[in-house]
Amino acid sequence: MKTVIRGARVILPDSVKITQVIAQGSKILEITDHYDPMPEDRLIEAENLYLCPGFVDIHVHGGGGASVNSGSAQAVLDMARAHAGFGTTSLLPTTLAAPMPQLLGAISAVREASSQTDGPTILGIHLEGPCLNPLQSGAQAPGSLLTPAEAELGPLFDAWPGGIKMMGAAPELDGGMELGDELTKRGITASVAHSNATYYEVQEAINHGYSDVTHLYSSCSGLVRVNSYRIPGVIEAGLNLDELTVQVIADGKHLPLELLKLIYRCKGAEKIELITDGLEFAASELKEGTVYRQENGVETVYEDGVMKLLSRQAFAGSVATLHRCVRNMVKAGVPLPEAVRMASENPARRIGAKGKGRIKAGFDADLVLLDKELAPVWVMARGKTVKDSLSQTTKPCRG
Numbered sequence: 534m535k536t537v538i539r540g541a542r543v544i545l546p547d548s549v550k551i552t553q554v555i556a557q558g559s560k561i562l563e564i565t566d567h568y569d570p571m572p573e574d575r576l577i578e579a580e581n582l583y584l585c586p587g588f589v590d591i592h593v594h595g596g597g598g599a600s601v602n603s604g605s606a607q608a609v610l611d612m613a614r615a616h617a618g619f620g621t622t623s624l625l626p627t628t629l630a631a632p633m634p635q636l637l638g639a640i641s642a643v644r645e646a647s648s649q650t651d652g653p654t655i656l657g658i659h660l661e662g663p664c665l666n667p668l669q670s671g672a673q674a675p676g677s678l679l680t681p682a683e684a685e686l687g688p689l690f691d692a693w694p695g696g697i698k699m700m701g702a703a704p705e706l707d708g709g710m711e712l713g714d715e716l717t718k719r720g721i722t723a724s725v726a727h728s729n730a731t732y733y734e735v736q737e738a739i740n741h742g743y744s745d746v747t748h749l750y751s752s753c754s755g756l757v758r759v760n761s762y763r764i765p766g767v768i769e770a771g772l773n774l775d776e777l778t779v780q781v782i783a784d785g786k787h788l789p790l791e792l793l794k795l796i797y798r799c800k801g802a803e804k805i806e807l808i809t810d811g812l813e814f815a816a817s818e819l820k821e822g823t824v825y826r827q828e829n830g831v832e833t834v835y836e837d838g839v840m841k842l843l844s845r846q847a848f849a850g851s852v853a854t855l856h857r858c859v860r861n862m863v864k865a866g867v868p869l870p871e872a873v874r875m876a877s878e879n880p881a882r883r884i885g886a887k888g889k890g891r892i893k894a895g896f897d898a899d900l901v902l903l904d905k906e907l908a909p910v911w912v913m914a915r916g917k918t919v920k921d922s923l924s925q926t927t928k929p930c931r932g
């Protein structure tokens with residue numbers, strides 16, 4: 534049986550085209566105007582809806598009440614399912630800095646979950662820390678931060694060969710440059726994260742394999758003035774250096790639309806990865822003003838549609854889902870196909886996820902129908918329908 538999605542405005546990398554997309558099994562079979570659905574085909578009438586590739590979130594700590602750091606494979610599956618309801622069909626579960634046994638537990642949980650899911654894809658794991666700068670700790674537990682020189686990272690890397698796709702670290706810490714070399718050697722994307730580096734240290738880090746910046750502007754050093762001289766930081770390096778891609782939390786809270794626009798002007802459509810940085814509270818119902826305790830013990834309050842530290846001095850991860858990030862980029866003036874690319878093709882390419890992030894024959898049948906407000910109304914992950922609010926318009930062909 535084929536699934537035929539008919540009449541949608543299909544979002545291709547550079548354009549939007551009304552055409553027909555056919556999926557079979559777990560793959561996209563064809564994009565064509567010339568196919569007459571057979572009686573056994575499943576026909577989805579999608580006029581006035583956008584069809585886009587499933588979103589790929591490469592920086593997400595949890596969702597639907599479940600978190601990666603809990604060390605439970607079921608929690609990882611639950612979080613994947615929660616995000617899938619909002620169009621994220623592939624994700625890279627991301628750890629927060631924690632004691633080594635907890636990180637090892639998280640790696641084995643994600644590894645186990647990745648072999649169990651048959652809908653949303655778990656692409657591997659992203660280790661955010663523990664080698665982060667305490668001066669830019671944000672919502673990371675300060676007691677769990679280590680310098681690369683003192684950290685024994687070998688057991689982490691060996692815990693899942695090939696499964697660790699990205700690691701966030703502060704290159705300016707003792708041993709941080711060598712860590713970049715090590716990650717590069719192991720084929721792990723090294724991202725400048727929670728870093729207080731100067732622009733010049735970031736340039737050096739690029740020579741040691743760092744190629745990405747974690748949530749640009751958040752927990753990143755910026756311009757400082759030392760006596761008469763201005764010293765640019767991680768933010769300016771991320772914006773200015775073509776060697777770097779940047780992760781952007783486009784939840785509309787962490788960064789105002791003006792900054793989203795600035796990032797787009799500097800990095801263009803290909804060097805931005807939209808991320809949620811979602812905590813366990815993402816993709817779930819929250820009550821304004823409620824205090825929640827993160828897995829790492831840090832207390833956060835839900836206020837104004839975002840999680841904040843109790844001091845209200847910093848945000849603590851987000852509760853966003855990627856469709857909202859896409860919507861915010863569009864509000865910031867980014868053409869829809871490019872905003873979608875930042876949430877699908879770019880992050881997939883960033884971590885070398887093959888067959889993901891595009892509507893293309895042979896790619897995985899990860900497909901999302903969005904309404905005019907860019908809210909997901911139907912989601913397919915590897916050929917499995919994981920959300921369907923279309924029932925009135927979904928009907929089998931010829932009865």
Ligand SMILES: [Zn+2]
Pocket residue numbers: 592594627661810850
């Ligand atoms: Zn994070």
